[in-house]
Amino acid sequence: MSIEETEQEIIDEFELFDDWMQRYEHLIDLGKSMPLIKDLYKTEDKLIKGCQSSVWMHSELKDGNVFFTADSDAIITKGMVALMIRVLSGHTPEEIMHSKLNFIETIGLTKHLSPTRSNGLLSMIKQMKLDAIAYRSTFEN
Amino acid sequence: MNFDINKIRADFPILSRKVNGKPLIYLDNGATTQKPKVVIDAIEDYYTNQNANIHRGVHTLSQEITVAYENARATVQKHLNAEHPHEIIFTKGTSDSINLVASSFGKKYISEGDEIIISAMEHHSNILPWQQVCEEKGAILKVIPINEQGELILSEYKRLLTVKTKIVAITHISNTLGTINPIEEIIALAHVKNIPVLIDGAQAVPHTSVDVQLLSADFYVFSGHKLFGPTGVGILYGKEKWLNELPPYQVGGGVIKTVTFEKTEYADLPLKFEAGTPNIEGAIGLAVAIDYINKIELNKIATYEHNLLVYATEALQKIEGVKIIGTAKNKASVISFVIEGLHPFDIGTILDQLGIAVRTGHHCTQPLMQFYGLQGTVRASFAFYNTQVEIDVFINGIERAIKMLR
Ligand SMILES: Cc1ncc(COP(=O)(O)O)c(C=O)c1O
Numbered sequence: 001m002s003i004e005e006t007e008q009e010i011i012d013e014f015e016l017f018d019d020w021m022q023r024y025e026h027l028i029d030l031g032k033s034m035p036l037i038k039d040l041y042k043t044e045d046k047l048i049k050g051c052q053s054s055v056w057m058h059s060e061l062k063d064g065n066v067f068f069t070a071d072s073d074a075i076i077t078k079g080m081v082a083l084m085i086r087v088l089s090g091h092t093p094e095e096i097m098h099s100k101l102n103f104i105e106t107i108g109l110t111k112h113l114s115p116t117r118s119n120g121l122l123s124m125i126k127q128m129k130l131d132a133i134a135y136r137s138t139f140e141n
Numbered sequence: 142m143n144f145d146i147n148k149i150r151a152d153f154p155i156l157s158r159k160v161n162g163k164p165l166i167y168l169d170n171g172a173t174t175q176k177p178k179v180v181i182d183a184i185e186d187y188y189t190n191q192n193a194n195i196h197r198g199v200h201t202l203s204q205e206i207t208v209a210y211e212n213a214r215a216t217v218q219k220h221l222n223a224e225h226p227h228e229i230i231f232t233k234g235t236s237d238s239i240n241l242v243a244s245s246f247g248k249k250y251i252s253e254g255d256e257i258i259i260s261a262m263e264h265h266s267n268i269l270p271w272q273q274v275c276e277e278k279g280a281i282l283k284v285i286p287i288n289e290q291g292e293l294i295l296s297e298y299k300r301l302l303t304v305k306t307k308i309v310a311i312t313h314i315s316n317t318l319g320t321i322n323p324i325e326e327i328i329a330l331a332h333v334k335n336i337p338v339l340i341d342g343a344q345a346v347p348h349t350s351v352d353v354q355l356l357s358a359d360f361y362v363f364s365g366h367k368l369f370g371p372t373g374v375g376i377l378y379g380k381e382k383w384l385n386e387l388p389p390y391q392v393g394g395g396v397i398k399t400v401t402f403e404k405t406e407y408a409d410l411p412l413k414f415e416a417g418t419p420n421i422e423g424a425i426g427l428a429v430a431i432d433y434i435n436k437i438e439l440n441k442i443a444t445y446e447h448n449l450l451v452y453a454t455e456a457l458q459k460i461e462g463v464k465i466i467g468t469a470k471n472k473a474s475v476i477s478f479v480i481e482g483l484h485p486f487d488i489g490t491i492l493d494q495l496g497i498a499v500r501t502g503h504h505c506t507q508p509l510m511q512f513y514g515l516q517g518t519v520r521a522s523f524a525f526y527n528t529q530v531e532i533d534v535f536i537n538g539i540e541r542a543i544k545m546l547r
Contacts, residue, residue: 020161020494021494021545024490024491024494024545025545028545028546052485052486052501052502052517053484053486053487053516054516073484073516074484074486074487075483075484075487075546076486076487076490076546077484077486077487
């Protein structure tokens, strides 16, 4: 599935819910099924700054595709990370770098989540794209 | 005046708005307080009818607004029972006031090996300015420890007061724990050794009356916005003796008697510390806010808020897994807590969906969080316009959040 196709899938999923409670409950469930980072990677340099909660993110390159694992101590944040991983994991650095991620707005997460949270989300996305850029530059060398 | 909660709530326009489709329940008064209509009107009137620069023009508007600005100073003076109006300096807020004292006091009185005493429960605004002075001067920051309840250990404080101590800077009420510190005793103990004391009153002025002469505080600072006044204005009270001796902090227009390129002769107090055009509408709005709370009466406010605190504390303690952080005997209406297994951020996010505003995180007191071994807490801080019904909704909200998040 392309990045856009996964985004659309998530949009369809969130459209089933008509109130915020269900959206958050879904987000919490998604958090629970996230590919977890290995404990050995839960180090200071894997910690994403800019969130009130802690997010650890690790990436690996396999056959030209980037795979992410992560964790967070806050469960709603974990749900957010899970969504991001579902959309971006398994794609090439090039695809990740150019992803627009419009689904965040469409499913109402920017609106429904507090600015501090959004900042955390932005830092998260920035880190994922930075990782992708780093992998691409290793190809070029 | 009778304490009429419905009438009081009607004075605050924002309290009737909705957040996320629910009536706003504002329990983040420690961060900033809401403004009564009289304050909002005063600011509007300032720009509509009074705007001019102060201390400058011969024209009528300038003279009128200069009088209004100086009247605002006199209102603050009376409220704190300061001896002179020129002991009241208008600043941008608590942080600005502390930076002023730390910088000017540090320049003149602190040198290598000297010691500055603060406490383990200080807001970053009462840590960083002193830390910076210490770095510049090679001085040492000493920290009064606290016990598990969140009370200062005074025997340790006594031990820290030595001939090397140059100043003590302590919060009156902890923004995170709600602890009311025994500042009379803290000041008296320092004064035995001729050491001046700065009190950070940011969290105290909305809840209690303060008499700086009775306390004999050398410096007392607070922010307008936490006292139902505008943002961007604050107060530095300083004893005349100290303010006369301290060098100016920032310099520029308004702080001078004469300027040549070789030398400047500085103005007398209070203008010496008020460089540039000040926040005029802020000062005026703050004075209106002070008049407003004095009409309600601070002792009635304190009693009402204490009842809210007791009510909320009892309700919270009944919820399984809740642990209140800060259980001092003497507390203001601030409750920090954690819930076993849940992140404060998740709780705050769910409460927000229910229209309930609380603060989550470290509350600008990271060293204090380290003492308790926590990343952060949820903090509910009450003002006199909050009600028991709101606390009921808040408690329901927490129970709902627990159900969702577990
Ligand atoms: C105890 C205490 N000191 C200082 C401050 C800083 O106040 P301001 O941000 O208005 O300068 C605060 C505000 O949170 C506070 O609670």
